[in-house]
Amino acid sequence: METRIDFLQWLETNMSLNILMYLDDPSDLIRATSVSRFWHHFVIANGLCKQLCVKYFPQLAVVAGVVEPSSRKESVDIGSSTRMEWEVLERDHRAYTSLFQALKAFAVTDCIADAVCASSTDRYPDESIANTLDPRERFLGGYSYWSSKGHNDPDVPESLIYRLNASFCIITEINIRPFLAYFQPGLPIYSAKSLRFRVGHLKSSTDVESDPVQFPTEQWVDDKFIWTYTSQEFPMAQDNHLQKFKLPEPVLCIGGFLQIELLGRVQKQETDGLFYICVSHVQVMGQSLFPAFDVEILESSGTFLLKYYANAFYDALQGLSDCSPYATSTVAPVASPEQRIWVDGLLDFLMHRNEPGAEPAEWLSDEDDEEWDPMVIH
Numbered sequence: 001m002e003t004r005i006d007f008l009q010w011l012e013t014n015m016s017l018n019i020l021m022y023l024d025d026p027s028d029l030i031r032a033t034s035v036s037r038f039w040h041h042f043v044i045a046n047g048l049c050k051q052l053c054v055k056y057f058p059q060l061a062v063v064a065g066v067v068e069p070s071s072r073k074e075s076v077d078i079g080s081s082t083r084m085e086w087e088v089l090e091r092d093h094r095a096y097t098s099l100f101q102a103l104k105a106f107a108v109t110d111c112i113a114d115a116v117c118a119s120s121t122d123r124y125p126d127e128s129i130a131n132t133l134d135p136r137e138r139f140l141g142g143y144s145y146w147s148s149k150g151h152n153d154p155d156v157p158e159s160l161i162y163r164l165n166a167s168f169c170i171i172t173e174i175n176i177r178p179f180l181a182y183f184q185p186g187l188p189i190y191s192a193k194s195l196r197f198r199v200g201h202l203k204s205s206t207d208v209e210s211d212p213v214q215f216p217t218e219q220w221v222d223d224k225f226i227w228t229y230t231s232q233e234f235p236m237a238q239d240n241h242l243q244k245f246k247l248p249e250p251v252l253c254i255g256g257f258l259q260i261e262l263l264g265r266v267q268k269q270e271t272d273g274l275f276y277i278c279v280s281h282v283q284v285m286g287q288s289l290f291p292a293f294d295v296e297i298l299e300s301s302g303t304f305l306l307k308y309y310a311n312a313f314y315d316a317l318q319g320l321s322d323c324s325p326y327a328t329s330t331v332a333p334v335a336s337p338e339q340r341i342w343v344d345g346l347l348d349f350l351m352h353r354n355e356p357g358a359e360p361a362e363w364l365s366d367e368d369d370e371e372w373d374p375m376v377i378h
Contacts, residue, residue: 026100049096064303095308113165120149145179150274166290167256179278180240190278193264200227201255
């Protein structure tokens with residue numbers, strides 16, 4: 001009988017790595033693990049899924065490790081060091097393949113949870129940053145907007161800080177509507193000249209009270225944060241519509257905070273001759289990865305632990321299948337057929353390899369989402 005040998009076994013390790021690293025789609029890497037036992041072992045042993053994740057999101061390079069808090073295995077296993085090292089590699093592989101699938105399947109929504117603070121506020125709390133969370137420009141007979149303090153110098157910047165709805169999320173776009181002062185002569189629009197964005201985390205978990213009831217604060221607390229990403233500068237139009245600022249590439253936010261830097265002033269107020277910036281509404285569009293994923297910042301080292309909750313991840317994928325308002329997942333379904341095929345294959349792969357006896361998922365079609373215009377003027 002003819003003896004057959006996997007061609008990867010004929011190649012040097014570096015050559016095999018170079019070949020497989022040309023697979024820039026995670027679904028291809030998952031398929032590669034199904035070719036043979038050797039391929040399965042090779043992909044996991046060399047952390048190829050993690051390397052691909054770091055390629056797309058460089059912030060993941062500072063991951064100190066992956067933990068599965070909901071794992072049924074004991075936290076300390078008795079066995080050879082080789083076996084324990086392999087279990088770590090398998091855990092990393094599960095987490096990073098699931099992370100890639102989450103990016104394909106989880107819905108894009110507004111990720112803002114709370115307004116934290118503004119660099120200045122003209123009349124607090126009437127013109128607080130909290131007003132920017134409401135899409136309505138008029139509310140209860142008044143106007144809803146944030147206003148900076150006035151300055152003679154049009155180059156004085158302002159900043160707004162928001163807490164996101166997860167400490168681990170992907171940001172793709174920030175939408176901002178400058179405020180049009182309907183009650184002033186000439187209907188001036190108090191936009192900025194340009195803006196840029198930062199994402200990051202608290203220097204210390206005790207620096208800012210985490211209870212959202214305490215937000216927003218009138219005190220400026222920018223020095224309490226570490227910003228790990230800064231975007232390019234985007235020009236802003238002096239226009240009252242919701243302006244969309246799409247990031248060149250999706251950005252991974254580790255820590256759950258975003259800062260909007262408003263650079264330069266264009267509108268002078270007629271009554272006092274000072275320049276102001278006013279914002280009516282802000283949206284931060286992206287994908288919340290919680291509760292399937294979370295992070296723990298290791299303050300002393302500047303690294304973080306990636307927490308992977310497999311059960312929550314499976315529930316989220318099953319929610320895509322069920323398409324039911326009563327599904328356990330809080331993640332909205334995505335209707336793309338290509339993504340649905342990806343979900344089908346990965347869910348089957350993960351369940352059958354890691355959850356023996358699990359039945360394959362039954363995939364149903366999505367219902368069309370109803371369009372809803374959040375802009376309501378009273």
